[in-house]
Amino acid sequence: MIFVTVGTHEQPFNRLVKAIDELKLKGEITESVFIQTGYSTYVPQACEYKNFISMKQMDKYMQQANIVITHGGPSSFVMALQYNKVPIVVPRLSKYNEHVNDHQLTFCNELIERNFPIKVVENIDSLTDVIGSINSNDSNKKINLNNDRFVQQFKVVVSSILK
Secondary structure (H helix, E strand, O other): OEEEEOOOOOOOOHHHHHHHHHHHHOOOOOOOEEEEOOOOOOOOOOOEEEOOOOHHHHHHHHHHOOEEEEOOOHHHHHHHHHOOOOOEEOOOOHHHOOOOOOHHHHHHHHHHHOOOOOEEOOOHHHHHHHHHHOOHHHHHOOOOOOHHHHHHHHHHHHHHHHO
16 A cells, blocks of 8 residues: 655645556556545545545554655654655645745755655656655665664653752
């Protein structure tokens, strides 16, 4: 299953929703697809969708998905990483009126330079190739986030304050 989320930003992200739906319509995507469409105005014809989902539903889809495709909002793709998924990230771009500026692209490119395990798609025409590049090695790879280290250091600090 492929899970796609565009987040809750109030501008439509039709470019991504339509691209996924068209790939499914053409048979280039054969597995099931669920899209959280947000404020997008494009209505998928070949994919299951819902405008908004609960955090519990988001969690369920993230865990079940073989492939996760997100907008460039960090909380969405970090959630995928926490489930050891290598997310495909399609940043919202201002030239398509998807956001007020291109900060999602800037942020994602900075993460790529720092070897963060995400696959960024700026040109929507390359989405098929990037989806095809996700393999079982990506989904079985242990992704090391700094959460555990941070929590341990935080515990030491809190313990020293409480003594």
